[in-house]
Amino acid sequence: MAALPGERAALERAISAIGQSRARLIRTLAEGFGDDAHDLDPDQEKQFRDAIRREQVTLGAEHKQRAEQLAHLQAPKRAARPADSAAPLQALLLVDGDLALVPEEIQRRLYNAFELEIRYSRPREELTLRVTST
Known part of the structure; x- marks a missing residue:
């Protein structure tokens, strides 16, 4: 069964969007809190960074899943002997x-x-x- 062009394009768009989200998370983590830094105590700062790290792990897993789906769609099909x-x-x-x-x-x-x-x-x-x- 061949992959539908729309299915492939949707997966490629999803992979691209995940990559952009991951880049935004990394920038947010690197930039820190900006002007609001003085309003956060150390526990709040840790919670903020931990939440970003959890989201990064989630996005990484989703990216891997979508990439595997795309690879499966692109793999040549062969009849099982x-x-x-x-x-x-x-x-x-x-x-x-x-x-x-x-x-x-x-x-x-x-x-x-x-x-x-x-x-x-x-x-x-x-x-x-x-x-x-x-």
């Missing part, structure tokens, strides 16, 4: 490690890819896991 479809499952079966140590974002993508369903029956104290591999 039968041998390719079993590869992720085979690789998963060979993993020897604690999935709790894997970053949450990667866990979510993995669980979504295999349509993981977990059901717990409290009366029977039974856990049922179901995955789907196509």
